[in-house]
Amino acid sequence: MNDAADLSESAASHDPEQGLAAVRALRALADRLEAVQVRNAREQGWSWQAIADVLQISRQAVHQKHSRD
Amino acid sequence: MSHRFDTESRIAVAQAADIAREMGHRQVGPGHLLAGLLANPRGKAYAALRDHGLDLDTTRDLVATNHVDPEPEPDPDQPEHDGPTGGYAEDREALQSIGIDLDRVREAVRANLGADLADGWADRPDRERGRARGRRGRRTGRHGHHDHHHEGRGRGRRGPRSRRDGLPFSRELRSVLRDVRRSVLRERLETEGRDEARRVPGMTGGRLLVALTRSDDPAVQAVLATADSLDGLKAQAQQVVGEDVH
Numbered sequence: 149m150n151d152a153a154d155l156s157e158s159a160a161s162h163d164p165e166q167g168l169a170a171v172r173a174l175r176a177l178a179d180r181l182e183a184v185q186v187r188n189a190r191e192q193g194w195s196w197q198a199i200a201d202v203l204q205i206s207r208q209a210v211h212q213k214h215s216r217d
Numbered sequence: 218m219s220h221r222f223d224t225e226s227r228i229a230v231a232q233a234a235d236i237a238r239e240m241g242h243r244q245v246g247p248g249h250l251l252a253g254l255l256a257n258p259r260g261k262a263y264a265a266l267r268d269h270g271l272d273l274d275t276t277r278d279l280v281a282t283n284h285v286d287p288e289p290e291p292d293p294d295q296p297e298h299d300g301p302t303g304g305y306a307e308d309r310e311a312l313q314s315i316g317i318d319l320d321r322v323r324e325a326v327r328a329n330l331g332a333d334l335a336d337g338w339a340d341r342p343d344r345e346r347g348r349a350r351g352r353r354g355r356r357t358g359r360h361g362h363h364d365h366h367h368e369g370r371g372r373g374r375r376g377p378r379s380r381r382d383g384l385p386f387s388r389e390l391r392s393v394l395r396d397v398r399r400s401v402l403r404e405r406l407e408t409e410g411r412d413e414a415r416r417v418p419g420m421t422g423g424r425l426l427v428a429l430t431r432s433d434d435p436a437v438q439a440v441l442a443t444a445d446s447l448d449g450l451k452a453q454a455q456q457v458v459g460e461d462v463h
Contacts, residue, residue: 162405163398170315173308176339177319184332 186214221401225260225422229253233390234383240281244387248280248436251429254422261460262422265453270445279443283436287387305338306388310395389434394420396428423457430454 182203189199196215200207222230230245233253237245254262255273309319323334386394401419408414418424429437430451444450 163402166311166314166395166398169307169311173311173319174315174317176304176308177312177317177322177334180334180338181322181326183337184326184330184334187332188330 183214186210190214221419223418223421225254225257225262226420226425228257229260229262229422229425232256236277236280237284237384240277240284242284243286243384245384245390246280246284246387246436247390247393247429247432247434248284248440250390250393250425251437251440252276252280254426254429257422260422261457262426262454265423265426265450265457266444268453269447269450271440271443275443276440279439280436283439285435305335307391308339310388310391314395387434389432393425393428393432393434396431397424400424400428418461421458421461423454423461426454427451427458 186199196211197207200210203210229250230253233249234245236252236256237249240249242249251266252273254260255266255271255276257263305319312319319334326332326334397420401417401424404417405414408417430441430447432438441447441450
């Protein structure tokens, strides 16, 4: 169910349903990780600007996305 | 997807959903699908199953007692709409297919950061970033319309519903269907010539049966245990697939 054979068949899957589902899932994962990591950074006293620099997005964007969390 | 289901497999899936509903189950599982194949006497899979001593009534009884519905996990966020885990289980499978073990990532995050990745999974109002920004930019007056329902915007936007009209497919059933898709893909890759590869049949009754005989779903296992010869059944199912291909 995993490993090389699966990767070649699914990651670059010719079947759109599989390929697109993987993309969607990766986005969801990135979104959740970002939320968790930003909160952690804030708890450790990082400024919005510092977080934004590492994420390579604007300070305003980070703030807008995560200030409510 | 459905255009790649042949008639037999389409009937089987529809029957499976009916059977699950009749039994009062909340999900359609591989056991229901097996019964669905047995509910269509014109199907090739039906013949193979009958030849090995399986009949619809007994199968239904076994599925009714052995199918396991998942525990309902109330999602405080979206109690009705998005299933028990808000797409987490589905995404976990998708990520697994590209070599990412979401549960391990979740575990690591829990251990190191004390947060649960699954909380609010796929809950992402920020996906509408572009719009939100545009709205803000345009608003110059200070006290605009405070009471507009901005709150409502972010909700209910989790992409197309994966739910069919009726019951959702269980994890095990989706895994069976994935098994079929994988076999089709493999055969197509192994087939020389583009046109020939395209002619390799997709979802068929025979393929569903082959995949079901490989499933470790408890309901399927209970039914297959009553077959005269499991190896014989597997061989015949494989033969049905072979006939479709050539």
